[in-house]
Amino acid sequence: MLQQTQVATVAGYFERFVAALPDLRALAAAPEDQVLALWSGLGYYRRARFLHRAAQLCVERHGGELPRDFDALAALPGIGRSTAGAILAQAYGLRFPILDGNVKRVLTRYHGIHGHPGGSAVEKQLWRHADAHTPAARVADYTQAIMDLGATVCTRARPRCEACPLARGCIAWRDGLVAQLPSAKPAKTTPTRATVMLILRDARGRVLLERRGPQGVWSGLWSLPEAAGIDDAWRRARHHARIDDAVPLAPFVHVFSHYKLHIKPLLFDGAAAAGGIADNPGLRWCDATEQAALGLPAPVRKLLQQIEGTTA
Structure with a gap:
């Protein structure tokens, strides 16, 4: 640690x-x-x-x-x-x-x-x-x-x-070199990336979580489904659940050691599970208690805690 x-x-x-x-x-x-x-x-x-x-x-x-x-x-x-x-x-x-x-x-x-x-x-x-x-x-x-x-x-x-x-x-x-040593790491521009996080929440307050793949950041953790943009977010949301409307939440930035991730959360309330999710081990509907027992990225856990208790 x-x-x-x-x-x-x-x-x-x-x-x-x-x-x-x-x-x-x-x-x-x-x-x-x-x-x-x-x-x-x-x-x-x-x-x-x-x-x-x-x-x-x-x-x-x-x-x-x-x-x-x-x-x-x-x-x-x-x-x-x-x-x-x-x-x-x-x-x-x-x-x-x-x-x-x-x-x-x-x-x-x-x-x-x-x-x-x-x-x-x-x-x-x-x-x-x-x-x-x-x-x-x-x-x-x-x-x-x-x-x-x-x-x-x-x-x-x-x-x-x-x-x-x-x-x-x-x-x-x-x-008199205490402030200069150790020498700083050569500076380089920090790249940025953007993603849309889908918060699909059903009438029971459960949220759809997706296990991330073995590569990349947060590999193997449970997280929210992501999309490249708003249109892609709607497509993915409809693939996973029956939905009516979406509420954009406040965007935020999560800083990794090697890049900054700009996150736009999109809340789909009253979502109803589509067929096939029960047979997919990489997808699961979880309430707050079940979420606490899973490995979630810190910004995702914080986001879910922020929306917990809001009208479902």
Whole structure:
């Protein structure tokens, strides 16, 4: 969960997740919909699928435990070099370096390294420093300490250099480069896309949901049917249900890491299910209780919560 999401956001999700799925075997046995529902709102849903599949592989291949071998651990879905190192260092006290975002920032400033840390050449340099700094003893303490240093002292904005135990040897502090390092990622224009989301709601207040395909964003999640434009929306709506009229709702923008999605919701109230939906496993009518048990994209869940209670 902490890959690409901050601790303050993760805490509540983590507590709910481990309360529902308290150990590795429980996670492995859980249906994907339950895993995605518990994850819903954290984004980057591929992480949840990787976590789920990794648990299943641990049960199948490693006796229900995380392997202590680096190569076996790094071979699990979603576990890269840094995550594998962190697990082995903190769980087992083994000497492996880590290089998460906080550690990259600390090492970049301490050694005065210019260039975007995500670039191949700079990252290789940072890995060398990470390995050189990792001690032979108290590896778990060191690993936690350097991550915490980046998270609480050597922060991205307004770092507390005067409180930093490494300030005396820090090149960025010495040369007045703290604000410039790490170097920013080269800017590029964020593309935009547009979609119309169909909210087909029947007389019982149920909404038609559609499971997304295995590719693209929100893959495998339950979401609202989408259309390229208004005419296409009416065509798709008539294909799924008998409808009378539509009410356009307030459009909004959802920002992904690599593009912005402009969403126009279109509410079709009093829709009556057309034939064939019951036989399609990728479509289902769901009330609010059923929606809560499914993995829904955060903006879709928020949209459905906003219209819940309005006249059906």
